[in-house]
Amino acid sequence: KNQVEQSPQSLIILEGKNCTLQCNYTVSPFSNLRWYKQDTGRGPVSLTIMTFSENTKSNGRYTATLDADTKQSSLHITASQLSDSASYICVVSARNDYKLSFGAGTTVTVRA
């Protein structure tokens, strides 16, 4: 069964600090990996999408990395802001399969 595991489940950081979220997956054959940001009470919004050949992808202060050999991805948030407080969801798709495998998310709380 295709699975996506995220860690930590939650974290608290001070404004201005950096943090890194982890995503491990067993989805095979791999097609792409996406990171979504979900603000409280809102729908998920796409941050990045990475294919097999991409190791790193940035979107402003968000940088995602992918190691397809070890089936791991990370999302790094640089110089965190209060608006970064949200749940971050890792989503993996398999090749030739429309179905997406969703992680449970990491809840990030940024404090002033």
Next chain:
Amino acid sequence: NAGVTQTPKFQVLKTGQSMTLQCAQDMNHNSMYWYRQDPGMGLRLIYYSASEGTTDKGEVPNGYNVSRLNKREFSLRLESAAPSQTSVYFCASSWNRGENGELFFGEGSRLTVL
């Protein structure tokens, strides 16, 4: 840009009641989806519609029905609500059903079944 619009945003039902969640997208997307989100779990696919006129079961379809009314609208119906259906429901759409189709989500509909 409205994107994906869901109604209602909140609903409380009694066990056995029925209701329909409405979803509309204005991006001319072919594919539409209904997910549910429960605490501590990833989003789970209930039903999807790859294109107008087609619908298929997802991971957790029991207790639900869907209708792809036209290209824009995709509704989710609970015929006899159960407490286990208490959840947040998200409608999403994408240009195509394929593995690379980027998903655009609505704001969610929070349903409580008493």
